[in-house]
Amino acid sequence: MTFPRITVDPDVMGGAPCVRQSRIPVATLLAMMAEGMSVTDILTDLPFLDEEDMAEVLNFAADAVRDRTAR
Numbered sequence: 904m905t906f907p908r909i910t911v912d913p914d915v916m917g918g919a920p921c922v923r924q925s926r927i928p929v930a931t932l933l934a935m936m937a938e939g940m941s942v943t944d945i946l947t948d949l950p951f952l953d954e955e956d957m958a959e960v961l962n963f964a965a966d967a968v969r970d971r972t973a974r
Contacts, residue, residue: 906966
């Protein structure tokens with residue numbers, strides 16, 4: 904599965920997966936949701952992101968967990 908909105912660059916945020924060449928790590932967005940923020944709240948706080956970005960963040964996380972549990 905490919906995730907074109909998720910980028911990994913060793914020179915950005917230590918190589919952590921981020922959304923579209925930004926400095927916003929996938930893990931940060933997942934933590935925000937885990938702490939109770941809605942996607943609408945996150946998009947209000949980070950207006951350069953969109954709903955498709957957030958959907959890809961969730962799909963990326965699901966794929967990462969799926970890969971880890973399959974081993």
